[in-house]
Amino acid sequence: MLNPVVLHHDRYWLLNAHCPVTLLPAHWPDGGDRTGLTPVNLCIADGQLVALQPAAVLPSDPLPTLDLERRMVLPGFVDSHTHLDKGHIWERSPNPDGTFTSALHATRTDAATHWHHEDVRRRMEFGLRCSEAHGTTAIRTHIDCGRGQAEISLPVAVQLREAWRDRITLQLVSLVGLDDFLTPAGVAVADQIADLGAVLGAVIYPHPDLDARLDTVFQLASDRQIQQLDFHVDETKDPTSMSLRHVAQAALRHRFQGHILCGHCCSLAMQPPDEVEKTLNLVRDAGIDLVSLPMCNLFLQDRRTDGTTPRWRGVTLAHEARQAGIALSFASDNCRDPFYGFGDHDMLEVWTQSVRIAHLDYPYGDWIRAVNDQPSHSMGLGANRLEPGRSADLVIFTARWYSELLARSQHDRLVLRHGKPSDRTLPDYRELDDLVVS
Incomplete structure (x- = not known):
């Protein structure tokens, strides 16, 4: 389980995220593994992605960090x-x-x-x-x-x-x-x-x-x-x-x-x-x-x-x-x-x-x-990628590889909106019961 305390800071690093190279900035230094995934460190500040670097490069600043241990991360x-x-x-x-x-x-x-x-x-x-x-x-x-x-x-x-x-x-x-x-x-x-x-x-x-x-x-x-x-x-x-x-x-x-x-x-x-x-x-x-x-x-x-x-x-x-x-x-x-x-x-x-x-x-x-x-x-909204300057709207999964991502429902995913944890509570079907005519 992840400790979400770090995610409530205004500035922090997500370490060892597993990300698709195709969603990373152009000219990323490696092509990833055989499925196109590569470990990445992502820096989030004031609700935005501000820096990305290969996981082998350790952050030089003193910001709080959260090690994702190769959990997959995708844009919203x-x-x-x-x-x-x-x-x-x-x-x-x-x-x-x-x-x-x-x-x-x-x-x-x-x-x-x-x-x-x-x-x-x-x-x-x-x-x-x-x-x-x-x-x-x-x-x-x-x-x-x-x-x-x-x-x-x-x-x-x-x-x-x-x-x-x-x-x-x-x-x-x-x-x-x-x-x-x-x-x-x-x-x-x-x-x-x-x-x-x-x-x-x-x-x-x-x-x-x-x-x-x-x-x-x-x-x-x-x-x-x-x-x-x-x-x-x-x-x-x-x-x-x-x-x-x-x-x-x-x-x-x-x-x-x-x-x-x-x-x-x-x-x-x-x-x-x-x-x-x-x-x-x-x-x-x-x-x-x-x-x-x-x-x-x-x-x-x-x-x-x-x-x-x-x-x-x-x-x-x-x-x-x-x-x-x-x-x-x-x-x-x-x-x-x-x-x-x-x-x-x-x-x-x-x-x-x-x-x-x-x-x-x-x-x-x-x-x-x-x-x-x-x-x-x-939809005419422009790019939606893992790149500096974009809003930190991310989905963090427990899965580390596609084989895990596609095998389970991933209902325990963590959703970030503007860098902060979003409410992951699904609405109850009973809320619509009075609309159902038997």
């Missing part, structure tokens, strides 16, 4: 694709058969019945508290804005964004169908997003006039100087679904200079190699980033109702995207709702399952960046 997690407004409704609105269609129906029915101001606020804040306890420092959440829900959920989300600004950076994204933007209500949502400094987003389904609908979205963004777009694309195993390619073509057509993040991209894994290559080249040329949601898509994709076993994992072509020069992250997506009946807003669980599902372990390389540094870039 960044969760770039969530649905906090849907979270924790499973007990009152479960998915009857695990399919995407049933998830959509159950969620819409639940929203029509229950999603008033207080219900949305309490469930979203529950998710934020879980995220904070696990070590997440920034979240992008999609907010259902169709069927008049924007009038309820967006103000709640804005209130939480402000209330949590010193604890978690919260980005808000509209979630509507593309067709909505052809209506006055959809245009009003775009206006709200612009006024709130939020992200314009939509879910995309194949359509004969898809390009024209995408042109409408890009024009709405241009007219309102919205610099970030976020799309749900190709969340299906249908190989003919190529919405990702159409988004890339639209971005190039409009010469869009902002950030575009596309999530899911499941059908890409079902397409012939030549079609995959065409799409990935366009995505790269358009500067689009991708985010994969392995846990939710493992749950939903290839779901069968005939008693047979699913044949594929539902994830996009993560390795191929990276090899094509495309930035890719992993994120949590839904949590305890009809789209995913499990989860705890824990990005370590997301990364652990991503390693297992997508085979990220031979070698680990810089895949660990996909849950901290890369999603931070994709």
Whole structure:
């Protein structure tokens, strides 16, 4: 067990931390062990990382020290694709058969019945508290804005964004169908997003006039100087679904200079190699980033109702995207709702399952960046690394190597915010009992 007394000082050293070289300053003097980990001393002063040095170099100043004995240290997690407004409704609105269609129906029915101001606020804040306890420092959440829900959920989300600004950076994204933007209500949502400094987003389904609908979205963004777009694309195993390619073509057509993040991209894994290559080249040329949601898509994709076993994992072509020069992250997506009946807003669980599902372990390389540094870039927040000058928002694990980190839940991790221990108490599910309708 660590003695946390040292961590309450304003200035101190963490000695013998085990850190991924890929998250350390450029030109670090060694490449680490066979998995890319290396022992590091980190100096924290007034809430910031102010110095890093190889563990073999002993500090020359008289500051208090805490020997981590090779415990792994990572920067705080960044969760770039969530649905906090849907979270924790499973007990009152479960998915009857695990399919995407049933998830959509159950969620819409639940929203029509229950999603008033207080219900949305309490469930979203529950998710934020879980995220904070696990070590997440920034979240992008999609907010259902169709069927008049924007009038309820967006103000709640804005209130939480402000209330949590010193604890978690919260980005808000509209979630509507593309067709909505052809209506006055959809245009009003775009206006709200612009006024709130939020992200314009939509879910995309194949359509004969898809390009024209995408042109409408890009024009709405241009007219309102919205610099970030976020799309749900190709969340299906249908190989003919190529919405990702159409988004890339639209971005190039409009010469869009902002950030575009596309999530899911499941059908890409079902397409012939030549079609995959065409799409990935366009995505790269358009500067689009991708985010994969392995846990939710493992749950939903290839779901069968005939008693047979699913044949594929539902994830996009993560390795191929990276090899094509495309930035890719992993994120949590839904949590305890009809789209995913499990989860705890824990990005370590997301990364652990991503390693297992997508085979990220031979070698680990810089895949660990996909849950901290890369999603931070994709959200327009800049780097999130272990470097001098950055806030000392760290997660310290009992695990010393990846083999230990990925083997246990690491619920005894230590979370530092601005160099000080953060509350690691997870909220009790009983707090939501009065929201559950039996």
